[in-house]
Amino acid sequence: MGWLYMHRAGMGGHETPKAYLDDQLTYEREACEDAPFRGCRVLKSVFTGSTYYAAVERYGEDRERLYVTAVICLVHWNPKAADGLIFGYKDMDEQSGPVEANCPRSILELLTSSSHPYALDWRNRCYAMLRLKERKVADGDILRLPEPLRFTDGSEHREFRVSKRGSKIELRTPDGFGAYRISRLMERRFEIIRPARRIKTFFPIAQ
Known part of the structure; x- marks a missing residue:
């Protein structure tokens, strides 16, 4: 999916990109002839720098969990944009193999297991980045x-x-x-x- 830009009115009353994206990823779709009931909700999300990371739970009837996956959104946020298009985002899930790999540990630990090669590669890159960022350096090192x-x-x-x-x-x-x-x-x-x-x-x- 490409970039989607909008004016403040398009944000549906949400004041921040995080609030808007949390809402977009929280919904239920009733069962029909072609598809069963499906629901989606954000367990935890973080907006850091220009990237939104979320652990998103997919569930079926009776709120039974199906799986938890990561959703990543690149964000452009400029409340003073001259053309009024203050908010833009590009969304993808971990199976798309995002380049961005600064997902917080608190979100990674909520994800259920996956066998998808792109998702596994993305998770490995995120954990490798965490190992770098979590190193301790002391005065005099x-x-x-x-x-x-x-x-x-x-x-x-x-x-x-x-x-x-x-x-x-x-x-x-x-x-x-x-x-x-x-x-x-x-x-x-x-x-x-x-x-x-x-x-x-x-x-x-x-x-």
Whole structure:
């Protein structure tokens, strides 16, 4: 499916993309000659950056669960758009093999098992990204990238010393010089080298 754009009136009174998409994915279709009763509801959704992720339950009669799948929507949201088309989205499910693979763990863990190769590949990519983003780096650690990065000052560096200010990470060269910023740092592959810990020596008090 391609992109669908709309004015605010087309959002049916919903104030945010997340609220609109949650509503679109919640419905029931009565049984007919050609198809049985089917229902659909959002168990959990997250709108992060420009992507909407949802764990969507499909159910049949008596609310019996059939399966839970992931739905991913790319979103354009511009409330001040000059042409009034403030909201656009492109939806797909995990079996379409989405490129976007930043789905939160809380949604992935709600999905039922799947044998579809595209869905399995997408889930594996999401978990691989989570493993990168969930790494812990501490003040004083050295981060070693697979290849050097070139910066706007013309310098190239592969290793950086971490300087933490609360949750903020600052990067400097291993000798403590410079100040560098690497976009989407925690989504990159790097080796973490922990500094050697100094072991304190205690001497007994002479009697």
